[in-house]
Amino acid sequence: MNILVDENLPRSLAPQIAELGFTVQDVRDIGLRGQPDTEVMATATATDAIILTKDRGFTNVKTWDENFTAGVIFINLPDDSPASFVNAKIIELLTQRTATSLLGAVTTVELRRALSRQARRRP
Template sequence: MPATFLIDANMPRDTIAVILASGHDALTLHDVGLRDAPDSDIAEHARQSGLIIITRDYDFADVRTYPPRDYPGIVVLQVPDTGTAPMISALVRELMLRSDVIDQLPGRLAIVEFGRVRLRDS
C-alpha cells in the first residue's frame, strides 16, 4: 500500500519525483500551506493527516518532543551539511527501495543514512 510523505522545506525539490517514481505519494509544505510554519505545526498537520514526515531536520529526531508512537512515521535523513541535492535524492531513492522499512514506519522514527536505517519506537 502506498505511503504518503510530507516533504520538509530542507529537502531538494526532486525529492517529490523520487518518491512518486517509487509508487508512493508526496506533498510539500507549500502544497499544504505550511511553507514557513514552525516544526510543531508541521508535525501536528502530519499527525492529523496521516502523513509521514521526511526531513533533514534533527529536531524531529527528538523523541521527547515528537514521540514516534504519536505519528504516522518520521524519517530523518542523516547527511552532512555539505550534502548535495543529488546525494540526498540518492538516499531517498535508497529508502524508497526498502519496503520493509516503509511498512514499519507508522509509530516509528527512522534515522536513515547510506547503507543503514535505525528504527525507534519511542
C-alpha cells in the first residue's frame, strides 16, 4: 500500500510509516510543498497512494480525480496535539486495520476512534 503524507502532518511521520513496511512519500520531499491540492491529488492518483492529511478538503469525494481510488485518511485531532501523539494515532490505525478497509475509503481519525466509509470501488 502506498501512502502520500501531506505537508500539514509531522515530518517525523513518514519514516515511522516506512518502518511498518509501507511505501510512503512526504509531499515536502517530492517538490509538492505549497502546491495546490489538485497537484497532490494528481500525484496520489499517479502513484495509487492514500492521501494522509489534516486538510478537510480531501474528504470531499466530489472533488477527487475520477481515477483516484486509493482513499484518504483525514486526521481530525486538536491542533495543539503534539507530533508524537498524532504519529501514534496514525501508526495505531495502520497496524490495526487491514489495507482493504482503508483503500477506496475516507477514514477519519479522531481522539477516541477511527471511522471509515467506502467512497470509491477499487478496480
